[in-house]
Amino acid sequence: MPPFEVPEGDPFGPHNLPYGVFSPLGSKERGVGVRLGDHVLDAGGAARALGSPYVRLLACRSLDPLLAAGRTAWSDVRRAITAWVTVPAHRETIAPLLHPLSEVTLHLPFEVADYVDFYASENHARNVGKIFRPDAADSLTPNWKHLPIGYHGRSGTVVVSGTDVVRPSGQRKAPTDPEPVFGPSVRLDIEAEVGFVVGAPSAMGTSVPLSDFSDHVFGLCLLNDWSARDLQAWEYVPLGPFLGKSFATSVSAWITPLDALEDARVPPPSRTHPLLPYLDDSSEEPGGYDLRISVALNGHVISEPPFSTMYWTAAQQLAHMTVNGASLRTGDLYGSGTVSGAGERERGSLLELTWNGRDTLELPDDKRTFLEDGDVVTITAWAPGPNGTQVGLGEVTGRVVPSA
Incomplete structure (x- = not known):
């Protein structure tokens, strides 16, 4: 099938057009790419x-110039690219510039500035509370319904899909151990999340309201917040996640x-406080997104978390992240936190799926509590698009390799 003729129902048709950075196989040159079907x-x-005025934003080695250009430029460039791939008069010019996906190498599409990860799913937070505080009167912490909880991560270890993840080593101490020991994590986990990519910066000392x-925010992507639960459990009091999270995202x-x-926008769950x-987003446009996520372990789907259930929205997270005057930089990335629904097959981490290792996750030809070396985790998703279409999100996948 010619590259312009994307099959009907393809989630990467001209209604989608996500951005990335690619190199043709055998080339070291990088350029901005837009996905159209399997090209x-x-x-x-x-x-x-085509003599476009957007050469300065697109003839680049990363998305950074486009991200920094701001909302008006984002919309204008998108309209132009849509015309390039749909108007028949452009076909002769565009056809030689379409590369099969199988013949390119994909790279991290932007330089990650700061990285923040949130904790926005009430279902996930309640599950974690029940696991670690089973005798508490409320499985949520007292602040949870009043602000989006988050932590600062390590931007230098954000990696593109397909990059191997080395099993981290560190200190761990089980409750019954007399002293901590050092070694590879034995409770390596995943967290199925959505990441939001900041384009236009803000000035230090100012805040970004919900309406802005x-x-x-330029766009979003799927994100896997790899987590060493045993390292995390020993280190996190009193300052929160550190080495148990910072080894790879x-x-x-x-x-x-x-x-x-736009067609995937939905209201968030009802506020209880x-x-x-x-x-307060009660007078704002719907801030949630109806993203249908699927998590596969070694090719077998183990969970399907619905993003529409997230209590805190990306707009609220951005507002909270800047309310103290912290500035935004082009390339800032913030994660939604683990996406978990109410059902057992809607939990976005092995911590929840196995209830901290108490239960065994049964696979067709194997079983798991936490990840083993050689395991491959793949997260995919789609969202409702215009006129009954589906908008595909690029997958994020990673293979666990032994500690160095």
């Missing part, structure tokens, strides 16, 4: 060939622009 459009080459979310090679997800004004 990648050389967006910089197309801009040059789409002026600063995997993100998709494709960033889906917010403009492609009054919110302070800077987080």
